[in-house]
Amino acid sequence: MRTVHTNPLFPLQSATPRRLTSFLILHSQCSLAFTFSFPQFNAPNSDTFKHTEFLSLPLMRFSLTLSKTPFLAPIMASGSVSGSASLVWFRKGLRIHDNPALEYASKGSKSVYPVFVIDPHYMEPDPNAFSPGSTLAGLNRIRFLLESLVDLDLSLKKLGSRLLILKGEPSEVVIRCLKEWDIKKLCFEYDTEPYYQALDKKVKDYASTAGVEVFSPVSHTLFNPVDIIQKNGGRPAMSYQSFLKLAGQPSWASSPLSMSISSLPPIADVGSCEITEVPTVEELGYRDYEQDELMPFRGGESEALKRLRESISNKEWVANFEKPKGDPSAYAKPATTVLSPYLKFGCLSSRYFYQCLINVYKDVKKHTSPPVSLVGQLLWRDFFYTVAFGTPNFDRMKGNRICKQIPWNNDDELLAAWREARTGYPWIDAIMVQLRKWGWMHHLARHCVACFLTRGDLFVHWEKGRDVFERLLIDSDWAINNGNWMWLSCSSFFYQYNRIYSPVSFGKKYDPNGNYIRHFLPVLKDMPKQYIYEPWTAPLSVQTQAKCIIGRDYPKPWLVISLWSPSMVSHDSASKECKRKLGEAYALNQKLNGQVSEDDLKNLRRKLEENKEQESGSRRQKQKL
Numbered sequence: 001m002r003t004v005h006t007n008p009l010f011p012l013q014s015a016t017p018r019r020l021t022s023f024l025i026l027h028s029q030c031s032l033a034f035t036f037s038f039p040q041f042n043a044p045n046s047d048t049f050k051h052t053e054f055l056s057l058p059l060m061r062f063s064l065t066l067s068k069t070p071f072l073a074p075i076m077a078s079g080s081v082s083g084s085a086s087l088v089w090f091r092k093g094l095r096i097h098d099n100p101a102l103e104y105a106s107k108g109s110k111s112v113y114p115v116f117v118i119d120p121h122y123m124e125p126d127p128n129a130f131s132p133g134s135t136l137a138g139l140n141r142i143r144f145l146l147e148s149l150v151d152l153d154l155s156l157k158k159l160g161s162r163l164l165i166l167k168g169e170p171s172e173v174v175i176r177c178l179k180e181w182d183i184k185k186l187c188f189e190y191d192t193e194p195y196y197q198a199l200d201k202k203v204k205d206y207a208s209t210a211g212v213e214v215f216s217p218v219s220h221t222l223f224n225p226v227d228i229i230q231k232n233g234g235r236p237a238m239s240y241q242s243f244l245k246l247a248g249q250p251s252w253a254s255s256p257l258s259m260s261i262s263s264l265p266p267i268a269d270v271g272s273c274e275i276t277e278v279p280t281v282e283e284l285g286y287r288d289y290e291q292d293e294l295m296p297f298r299g300g301e302s303e304a305l306k307r308l309r310e311s312i313s314n315k316e317w318v319a320n321f322e323k324p325k326g327d328p329s330a331y332a333k334p335a336t337t338v339l340s341p342y343l344k345f346g347c348l349s350s351r352y353f354y355q356c357l358i359n360v361y362k363d364v365k366k367h368t369s370p371p372v373s374l375v376g377q378l379l380w381r382d383f384f385y386t387v388a389f390g391t392p393n394f395d396r397m398k399g400n401r402i403c404k405q406i407p408w409n410n411d412d413e414l415l416a417a418w419r420e421a422r423t424g425y426p427w428i429d430a431i432m433v434q435l436r437k438w439g440w441m442h443h444l445a446r447h448c449v450a451c452f453l454t455r456g457d458l459f460v461h462w463e464k465g466r467d468v469f470e471r472l473l474i475d476s477d478w479a480i481n482n483g484n485w486m487w488l489s490c491s492s493f494f495y496q497y498n499r500i501y502s503p504v505s506f507g508k509k510y511d512p513n514g515n516y517i518r519h520f521l522p523v524l525k526d527m528p529k530q531y532i533y534e535p536w537t538a539p540l541s542v543q544t545q546a547k548c549i550i551g552r553d554y555p556k557p558w559l560v561i562s563l564w565s566p567s568m569v570s571h572d573s574a575s576k577e578c579k580r581k582l583g584e585a586y587a588l589n590q591k592l593n594g595q596v597s598e599d600d601l602k603n604l605r606r607k608l609e610e611n612k613e614q615e616s617g618s619r620r621q622k623q624k625l
């Protein structure tokens, strides 16, 4: 029964060769053949690891078939493997607290091997990449991961163990370890991301033939996405409110989570497997690169718990948290928790975070509620995980049933200017510098640059912007990133394309003096306040005094000019044009009931170009007259 190892909803969805051949951890998700409910896990009785039914109807059938397979046998008979060797495969879930996979591995095992596999393709330098880092991850995220691994290694050492670092294609390495160390129990966190689905399938296929028990609990999200999809008749809920209704209270909400482990069984002989310490970035090959500003966030569970404690110690702040009211320009003390990179790597359990917030709410008179509260933010996370898991081709426009088909352009010049902070709009460019230097920006800052690139000004394909975020964000998360890019480009979830962020007035509202711009774009640090958001309007004498000549030291907002026509210089004109295009695209999607082909899009593109030419022609005519 080979299907046992694939995403039971959509076998190998989106598992492109690029994803398959590459990275491990920093990008997320997989699927799982078996789930175990958390209350059972926490219950101290012998039923702890009962195999739970699987989700949607097709899955139920799937589950029943499963129980006759040899693969299931070792799982059902988990007690019989005690006294043998277990392997914990860390990917995300880089923590000790609330880690069911680690806890299960340690129960009744003679030895436990904690393993992390470094995939060179994911981690080693790519000299052709547009910024320091590998092909798939910027250096900031690689560094954050290494710090998280060092921290995990230290914690494991305190428990009498250590983290075994191996290198290579992860499934091959893990299979080799299973053989070499005579592993009887393989434990790793359930992951819904397509990359992991493909990877885990290979490993589980081997485990089933070799009689290795596989334990793969859901512990990355608050809910099991499959449960929610099943409750909704096999499809994910497309609105946050319906998601909330389906999800209800998490079943584990009021049970204590397992926050620590007293000790771990020792590591036995590692045979001929090549084990190393956690490498440094230099050992990975990152030499001779310069970083003028260090990313201020350190990876690891210890740091995550410290940051969480700091956030929740201010009960008033937690109780009154209301997004989107925070200040996106606050960089010295960000307006939100900055726990996203820790949640991404699982240095922090989202369930523990949730329980801490609920405890704060109990201590205060009143508090905000979803969608704007902090608990509401965690639920947004689960919302996107659920839609992503239940939507084939979630990470692309084509073949994605929830994504509007829009004739975006693929202008690499515009993309590069946006990516390299050369749009000429200081608010946009400063955010893009923060992305490159820190790998993190406030949610509304992300809104602004994503809107600018896509439906607001440049009309570049959202997948291109997604790729840039995916590589540079330290919290880069497959489900959340794709979901938010579709949202911001009005491709899905949100359709009010007439509401556009102004690259000038939006930031000014929060930060009239432009301190954020001055920090991330020091070339503009002496520009007077009244010109900081539109420096091209400053008289030459002012530019000279500010030591920043626009067009020489900092670009004019020429992109918009070159994109539309020489007469179009403003954000207003560009955004008007974008709205017109989106209006036409929406009408086409509606007319064809979403079944828009490649040719339909080509025709629409041609029609839009023709309209544009006609308009410019008649404008020129008027000007002559």
Ligand SMILES: Cc1cc2nc3c(=O)[nH]c(=O)nc-3n(C[C@H](O)[C@H](O)[C@H](O)COP(=O)(O)OP(=O)(O)OC[C@H]3O[C@@H](n4cnc5c(N)ncnc54)[C@H](O)[C@@H]3O)c2cc1C
Pocket (backbone or CB within 6 Å): 323, 336, 337, 338, 339, 340, 341, 343, 344, 374, 377, 378, 380, 381, 382, 384, 441, 442, 443, 444, 446, 447, 450, 469, 473, 475, 476, 477, 478, 480, 481, 482, 484, 485, 488
């Ligand atoms: C275009 C775009 C791309 C994004 N890409 C990512 C990404 O790759 N990874 C990522 O974690 N977030 C992403 N976000 C969502 C959001 O911006 C970040 O989660 C948030 O800014 C992280 O900061 P924080 O931890 O301080 O958030 P807080 O406001 O403190 O929220 C707590 C947690 O809730 C979750 N959360 C908050 N907002 C959202 C949201 N809109 N959607 C889903 N979960 C949310 C995060 O896990 C976050 O850590 C993206 C947003 C946009 C507009």
